[in-house]
Amino acid sequence: CELFNDRAGTPVLLKKKAIVTGNQLIDASQSFSQGRPAVSIRLDSKGSKSMLETTKKNLNKPMAVLFVQQRQETSEQDGAFVNRTVLDKEVINIATIRGIFSSQFEITGLTVFEAKDLAILLRAGALAAPIFKIEEKTVGPSLGQDNIDKGFAAILYGLIAVIVFMIMWYKGFGLIANIGLLVNLTFIVAILSMLQASLTLPGIAGIVLTVGMAVDANVLIFERIREEINNGNSPQASISAGYQKAFATITDANVTTLIASLVLFTFGTGPIKGFAITLSIGILTSLFTAIIASRALVNLVYGGKTIEKLRI
Incomplete structure (x- = not known):
């Protein structure tokens, strides 16, 4: 020994x-x-x-x-x-x-x-021969830092654009969707931190894509609510019907995207896996915030109240 x-x-x-x-x-x-x-x-x-x-x-x-x-x-x-x-x-x-x-x-x-x-x-x-250090140079991290800064800038600009659009187009419901979006991003960062995952450029790209995809579910729900109101239903009935009728479409769209991201994770390597991980996490958190979190906020604001006209 x-x-x-x-x-x-x-x-x-x-x-x-x-x-x-x-x-x-x-x-x-x-x-x-x-x-x-x-x-x-x-x-x-x-x-x-x-x-x-x-x-x-x-x-x-x-x-x-x-x-x-x-x-x-x-x-x-x-x-x-x-x-x-x-x-x-x-x-x-x-x-x-x-x-x-x-x-x-x-x-x-x-x-x-x-x-x-x-x-x-x-x-x-497993290398067959030893490696000897002949020369050593220190390279500054400016290039990598510049790419990371641009990636975070893309997230910020995308987030601001989505927030402004949702408020302008859906008024109070848009504000609720924006709160859900911020909760969604918080969940993504928290889960990545729990997994001790490194945030690479492809991972940042996955988050940028999630920012856009996260409000898709809310858009479907809000448009359903508009349709119900235009059909002459009451505001409370329109809200309930909007969430119920949009649920199947939202689930189908996100599940198909989740399957694609799982395939990328299974057969991809390196950067592709990083993109697939953040995208998968983003899809799951988006489903939660759109179906559960935003519904809870809508019930908190509009539930149990007599509403004559719903601005959406």
Whole structure:
């Protein structure tokens, strides 16, 4: 056995013989297992055989991932600079073997950040040759910051345009829709924060699209209410009928978009997944705010009152 340290500096005693080495790793990618962050791993035939034998004999026992990094270190000896190769070894993950597997398996019990980091380190460990740092430069974050600023500006301008249009076109009902829109954006940011998801440019694009889509449901409802009023129904009956008759259309439209975003998330990679995640979250929160939150606000303002004329 040999003693190593994990990232927290805690000593970990491991057997000297490795079960699988980096050159037997085909791929390691961040994924989700039953809605929870995970790392999906694929091994070649040799690694699969070794993993199968090990998991059969070690069910419910821990298995560690040891990251070995080879780097060059320069030191001065007798007035001359000498380069030497240094091996850094660190335990980056310890998981419990929960089943018998071989070529494909998942590491779970991670946060989104931990899963992403572990997948990157596993792929780096599969490199056939060490990487040496020859030159180092620091590049300012001005370009990335500029793109982020433009993305947030797009959200702000889109939000202002929607707010102004809804108030001008639907009066008091437009104000209710705008409150629901702000609640919707708050939910999106809160859920992304809970998932510890990074807000990328495609993710910002998904939020911008959600801003426009979020009021679609309210527009359908308000137009239904207008139709009922034009047909001679009372304001209270028109409000009730408007929400009831628009419900099926709103649900169908959002469910079809949600299916498309789930397909993007399943088969897409990188930026496409970021867009799909924010779009999916936006669709679900939009349904909630349009059908439940805005209805609650309308009932609060107009419910239990005798209304002779409804301005919409």
